[in-house]
Amino acid sequence: MPTTAILSIDQGTTSSRAIVFSLSGQPIASAQYEFTQYYPQNGWVEHDPEEIWATTYKACKEALAKAAESDVDVVSIGITNQRETTLVWDRSTGKAIYNAIVWQDRRTAPTCNKLAPSLASVRAKTGLLLDPYFSSTKIAWILDNVEGARQLANEGKLAFGTVDSFLIWRLTNGESHVTDATNACRTNLYNIHNNQWDNDLLTLFNVPSSVLPKVLDSASDFGTTAQGLFNTQIPINGVAGDQQAALFGQCCFNTGDLKSTYGTGCFALLNTGKSALPSQNKLLTTIAYRINGKTTYALEGAIFTAGANVQWLRDGIKVIKVAKETQALAESLDYDHGVFLVPGFAGLGAPHWEPNARATMFGMTRNTNNAHLARAALEAVCYQTADLLSAMKQDGANSTSVWVDGGMVGNDWLCQFLADILNIEVKRPAMMESTALGVAYLAGLYQGLYKDFEEISTHKALDKAFLPAMPNDTRDHLCAKWEVAVQSTLHFANA
Structure with a gap:
């Protein structure tokens, strides 16, 4: 059959x-x-x-x-x-x-x-x-x-x-x-x-x-x-x-469920249920999905370049040949390597929304090499995600864990650094094609192949969880340096 x-x-x-x-x-x-x-x-x-x-x-x-x-x-x-x-x-x-x-x-x-x-x-x-x-x-x-x-x-x-x-x-x-x-x-x-x-x-x-x-x-x-x-x-x-599809594919059906997708860009969506929660911190209030005429809303933060940072390393300045090289390069350096990339290649998205911003690199010396560039490109995505979650928390939407997906999260080092900087649990599903899976679930729901959300959720499996392990003072120091780099980039954009 x-x-x-x-x-x-x-x-x-x-x-x-x-x-x-x-x-x-x-x-x-x-x-x-x-x-x-x-x-x-x-x-x-x-x-x-x-x-x-x-x-x-x-x-x-x-x-x-x-x-x-x-x-x-x-x-x-x-x-x-x-x-x-x-x-x-x-x-x-x-x-x-x-x-x-x-x-x-x-x-x-x-x-x-x-x-x-x-x-x-x-x-x-x-x-x-x-x-x-x-x-x-x-x-x-x-x-x-x-x-x-x-x-x-x-x-x-x-x-x-x-x-x-x-x-x-x-x-x-x-x-x-x-x-x-x-x-x-x-x-x-x-x-x-x-x-x-x-x-x-x-x-x-x-x-x-x-x-x-x-x-x-x-x-x-x-x-x-x-x-x-x-x-x-x-x-x-x-x-x-794509981002709403990933939310659905991650089975984030309950209010407070949070997912973050790392593709060309990075997009964090938090399910806010029937409430279209307005943001005071330049996040987006958006429709998560609409089924049987009933709307579920989400709060969203958008980062314009994530995987695109790695693509730039590979195709733009050619310091790597394939994306997977970035993990070993990042692991070769310590936390205090000193280089920060603010990836404003297409402007900066949430929570800044500065279309005139352009990418800037801080902290380079004659000793800076491809490892520094690769690690800075990966770290930038984690710092920017922290900015999004901080804005969500200020808007009254908080989560104790985040489900991640997208091509970048196959990198264990990235997931661990993300958990360290966010200071919450990062969960990677066994099926990381959450975006495509989400619309398969939607199509199946319409066809009656799935009875309800509960049945869809039975198919979800965890691949690996990453728990924060970074000392608080190290996290605070790194995030403070990142904030200085971002503010300098914004100042240059409007000079």
Whole structure:
């Protein structure tokens, strides 16, 4: 008898992956393809929409073919995606009219500055800040900078979507122009309290309603793959932005549950239940998931570069050949090695939100080598996570442990240093593909393959727990030095 399974599409910032999961949350088959990052100007980051689609489709075909060899019946698809990345395409052709503008892109910072007087009303409705990170100003930029685009939009001939929406359009051959609440809430156009696109925000950001997708629950009927695309037509039933998907995949279903994902960037989300907890410390109030019309909220802190720091070491300054070298290099130094990296490669996210910040290195001597650079790049992620958790605590949201996932946390040294700096337990799950797993669970929930959250939670297993072991005075000293480095970077950004 065939094994029932779910295909998860994990379309990330640097690669497109497809993983076929069994109902117990175990990967059966997978495929992954990297794609090109474009940096046309300082602070600009773009992707080729056709490359996003091509790598996604290729990965899906390959994963499904591998799964078929094991007598697997794929009954549903879940999609998780890099959030805020913005595409606008022609409804008649399905072709994007401009490259995808990536979430890291800073080009609309001047627009955000001009809109600063509206910050309070934007924040009250969306839980977000005014920052180039979010989709709204990216949409307007495309409409204003591609010849004839705004006229076409006003005529209803263009469609906007985050990556999930674009992929669903392609997968269904244009039959479905939809998204889910977790992606909609990252646009700065969506009211997270009444779960609707907001006309006042559309006017503020100069975005016509005609381009917007329909917003569905995270577990819903998003359409069915077009005939001939795969060997059989498959329904799409789970969609969530990557960080919310990771929260779901980590089974953080209870108020106070906290996860932190270390991919290209780092994102810490804390489940706040039915309460959309406002932040006084520049964290984001966001939708964690929406199921059966009921919304669960989260408090989020975003770090723009985490794994991207290691990618810079490898591809930018070429001090390592592969990412796994960083663990041995970090272990070769003591705590007092003296070098700090503030990784403002794409500005600084929470709790600073300074788009003009740029990366800075402190404490270098003639003796500084690749070990110092590697360790500083890893440590920076831990210090920044500590800043996020400190902000959450000040907002009244606290947790005694954190579940971690993402490519970086396979590094034991990083996990231990993280526990030391956070001074709480760090838990690494046996299945670290939490993002892809989260939308598999959502799709399975919609299909009735899982009865409830409790049944999903039975599949979660701990790989390893890391307990803090650093002396308090050492932690305090390191964090104080880090704070000086951050403040110096912020001062330079505004000089």
